[in-house]
Amino acid sequence: MKPAPFTHHRPETVPEVLELLEELEDAELLAGNQSLGIVMANRLATPDHLVDLNGVDDLAGVEVTDDEVRIGAMTTHRTLERSDRLAERLPMLPEAAEQIAGPSVRNQGTIGGSIGEADPAGNYPTALLALGGSLTLRSLEETRTVPVSDYFIAYMFTDLREGELIESVSVPTDPFPPERTGMTFLELKPAAQTWPTVSAATSVRVAEPGADEPVVEDVRIALANAADVPLRVEDAESIVEGEPLSADTLEEVAATVTDAVDPEGEMHADREYKEEVAGEYAKRSLETSYERARTDQC
Amino acid sequence: MLEFTGENEMEQSREELWDYFTDTDVLAECAPGCKEMTLESSYEIDAVMAVGVGSVKPEFDVDVVVTRADYPEALEMKAVGHAPRNEFETTAEMNLVENEDGGTTVEWSATADVSGTIASLGGRALKSVTNRLVGKFFSCMQEKAEEGVEAESELEAAPADEDVALESDEDVALESDD
Numbered sequence: 001m002k003p004a005p006f007t008h009h010r011p012e013t014v015p016e017v018l019e020l021l022e023e024l025e026d027a028e029l030l031a032g033n034q035s036l037g038i039v040m041a042n043r044l045a046t047p048d049h050l051v052d053l054n055g056v057d058d059l060a061g062v063e064v065t066d067d068e069v070r071i072g073a074m075t076t077h078r079t080l081e082r083s084d085r086l087a088e089r090l091p092m093l094p095e096a097a098e099q100i101a102g103p104s105v106r107n108q109g110t111i112g113g114s115i116g117e118a119d120p121a122g123n124y125p126t127a128l129l130a131l132g133g134s135l136t137l138r139s140l141e142e143t144r145t146v147p148v149s150d151y152f153i154a155y156m157f158t159d160l161r162e163g164e165l166i167e168s169v170s171v172p173t174d175p176f177p178p179e180r181t182g183m184t185f186l187e188l189k190p191a192a193q194t195w196p197t198v199s200a201a202t203s204v205r206v207a208e209p210g211a212d213e214p215v216v217e218d219v220r221i222a223l224a225n226a227a228d229v230p231l232r233v234e235d236a237e238s239i240v241e242g243e244p245l246s247a248d249t250l251e252e253v254a255a256t257v258t259d260a261v262d263p264e265g266e267m268h269a270d271r272e273y274k275e276e277v278a279g280e281y282a283k284r285s286l287e288t289s290y291e292r293a294r295t296d297q298c
Numbered sequence: 299m300l301e302f303t304g305e306n307e308m309e310q311s312r313e314e315l316w317d318y319f320t321d322t323d324v325l326a327e328c329a330p331g332c333k334e335m336t337l338e339s340s341y342e343i344d345a346v347m348a349v350g351v352g353s354v355k356p357e358f359d360v361d362v363v364v365t366r367a368d369y370p371e372a373l374e375m376k377a378v379g380h381a382p383r384n385e386f387e388t389t390a391e392m393n394l395v396e397n398e399d400g401g402t403t404v405e406w407s408a409t410a411d412v413s414g415t416i417a418s419l420g421g422r423a424l425k426s427v428t429n430r431l432v433g434k435f436f437s438c439m440q441e442k443a444e445e446g447v448e449a450e451s452e453l454e455a456a457p458a459d460e461d462v463a464l465e466s467d468e469d470v471a472l473e474s475d476d
Contacts, residue, residue, distance in 0.1 A: 028353050036353060043383065044415045045353040117352060155426035156352035228426035264422045 003040035010052045014059065014167065017051055018140045021163045024049045029165065031074060031113030034105050059112070059167065064089055068173055073112025073166045081106060089173055092131060092183040092201055096123040099185065102193045112166045115151075118158045121195045121225035124169075125152060127185055129230045130201035130222035133171040139164040152229040175218055180209045182292025186285040187224070188277055190268055197269045199224035200281035204245070204289040213244035214294045221253070221286070226261035226278045233260045236282065245290045253286060254279035300421055302428055303407040306436040310443045312394035312402045316370040318439050319392065321449040328438035330431040333357070341367075341456035347379070349431070351423045354415055356381035367455040370394060384414030404436065 009024075011017045021027055027049035030036055039045045053059060059074035064085045071080070071093075080086060080097035087094050100106055100114075100123055114124045115135065128148045135146050137160060148169075151159045160166065176183070187199035201222045206214035219240045222232045236256040240249055258279035265271040308315060318324050322343060326335035331349040338344055343362040348355055358379035366374035374391045390408040397403055412424065442449070 039353055042418075044418060045355075046383070046415075047353070154430035155423040157427045157430060228422070 001041050001043060003037070004043055004046040006040075006047055007049045008052060009049060010055045012055045012057070014056060014138065014165070017053065017056060017165055018138065018163070020049075020051050021165065022140050024051070027051050029053060029116065031116065032076065032109040034101075034109040034113065035117050035119075036113075053112075053165075060110075062086060064173075066173075069093075069171045071111055071169045073115070073168055074110050075112075077106035077109050077111070078103075080111065088178060090131060090171055090176065090183070092127050092185050092203060093124075093171075095183075096127040096185040096201065099123060099187050099196075105193075111169060115169070116158075116160065116166055118152055118156045118229075119195070120152075120155060120227065120229055121199075122230075123185065123187070123196075123199060123224065126199060126222045126224035126230040127201045128169060128171065129232050130183075130203060130220040131171045132175065132220070133169055135169055136167045137161075137164050138167045143167070145170075148230075149232065155228040175205065176203060177205070180207070180214075180293055181205045182289040182294070184285040184288040184292070186281055186288070188281060196225060197266070198226055198263070198274055198277045198281055200278070200285040202282065202285040202289045204240075204286065204293045206290070206293045209294050211294075215242065215244055216240050216290070219286070219289075221257065221282050223257065223261060223278050223282065226263045226274065228262070228264070231261060233257050233282070235260060240286065245286065250283045250286060254283040257282040300410045300412060300424060300428075301407070302410070302425065302432070303405075304429065304432060306404045306406070306433070307397075307401060308404060308436065308440050308443070309401045310440075311400055312370040312396055315394060315402055315404075315439070315443060317449040317451045318443055318447075319373060320367070320451040320453040322452055324439070324442050324447065324449050328435050328442065330434055331355075337452055340364075340452065340454045343453075350416065351419050351427050354419060356384045356414075356416065358384070358386070363456050364453045365389075365456060366391075367453055369451075373453075381414070384412075384416050386410055386412045386416070406432070 009020055026047050028047040030050045030052045053074050059072045061072045062083050063070040069090055077097045077100045081094050111124050114122045133148045135151055137144050146159055183203035185201050187196040189196040203220045205218040207217050208214050219237045221236050236253045239252050258275045261275055261278045263271055263274035322335050322337045326332050331347045334346040336344045341364040345360040347360055348357040358381040360377055360379040362375050362377040364375050372393050376389050379386045388408055388410040393405045395403040
């Protein structure tokens with residue numbers, strides 16, 4: 001099908017975007033157009049106006065400062081995948097980016113679009129939850145910062161208000177010193193171009209990377225597509241913290257994650273299978289993150 | 299047919315809560331996505347609500363009829379909503395149960411028939427979002443009661459023979475199919 005008729009707007013600055021959102025009734029923001037176009041073609045959404053962000057250059061780019069990484073909402077998956085600075089500071093993000101669909105989607109799709117869509121199977125929502133990131137949301141009236149953990153409310157339902165734009169994503173780098181942190185984004189999917197069945201995003205910070213069995217100081221475990229929102233499993237994190245990673249604690253993590261998740265069965269993966277995979281992937285990704293942390297390979 | 303159920307604990311007594319649940323000004327402020335609410339008679343409400351999931355958020359014209367109002371224990375309403383390419387019909391029931399500590403457990407349940415673009419999102423999305431919205435509704439009600447916002451009971455049950463008012467649209471459609 002073709003989408004219902006709409007008016008296309010192509011502003012060039014953030015203030016112009018916000019003015020348009022304020023003034024137009026029934027407008028949707030268009031980022032990389034890797035999902036909304038399909039939704040509109042199926043007439044699931046029929047906005048009267050599309051405010052296309054692709055001409056707003058200010059919204060794209062990766063900025064690394066001493067204490068945080070800031071990523072503009074219109075930064076493409078491809079840019080994130082290929083960013084050397086990100087690979088050094090927060091390698092989970094390029095790893096999450098390179099596993100998204102195929103090259104054409106990665107060339108067009110953006111981090112802001114993914115966060116705006118808020119599919120619980122999406123890669124960035126879960127990676128950013130594991131990293132303790134926050135979002136800068138801007139409207140004509142105010143600019144507010146929302147932790148990723150508060151932003152995702154229900155299935156494709158977020159804290160984004162009417163007239164608001166996702167401007168950027170920030171991740172504090174303090175908890176992740178590269179020389180003793182390892183992180184991974186690991187996903188299971190039936191085919192490269194499709195959505196993952198389950199993904200696990202983990203990071204591990206150890207006390208002494210050179211030691212035989214370094215003690216885990218800080219650990220983050222988040223799952224995608226394992227509940228109606230990206231899910232962080234703090235109960236599993238506390239099992240790992242304070243001692244070296246062992247086969248026993250890994251088993252305990254897997255069991256805890258399997259209990260904590262609340263996935264909906266899908267055609268190719270029923271509920272029970274997804275619960276089990278979530279546990280297994282949490283475990284495998286933790287092993288990798290720990291290995292990277294102790295071997296000075298972020 | 300989708301079915302939703304849940305329970306919410308509230309601190310106020312059910313007599314106190316009753317006024318809040320039957321005051322359309324309070325309902326209008328707490329009902330998620332509510333843009334307008336008009337009390338047409340003691341048992342009929344007209345509302346405009348924009349509810350949806352992601353970029354799918356149709357604006358519904360909603361007709362509500364109160365089908366049961368047993369002070370202070372039970373409230374039942376039927377509602378029909380129309381939006382371009384979307385329709386829903388729902389029956390929602392609420393039981394207020396007295397707790398030992400003086401508070402109230404609100405047991406609610408609803409069945410809904412949804413058709414159109416919203417329905418194509420599937421039960422998964424709808425349940426997830428509905429649960430969230432209902433939770434939000436009750437915490438808003440609780441807040442109003444705590445703040446001591448003035449509330450006045452305005453609703454009563456429709457007379458038995460008025461029950462048909464809601465079904466008119468669908469009946470017409472069904473009849474024309476026959």
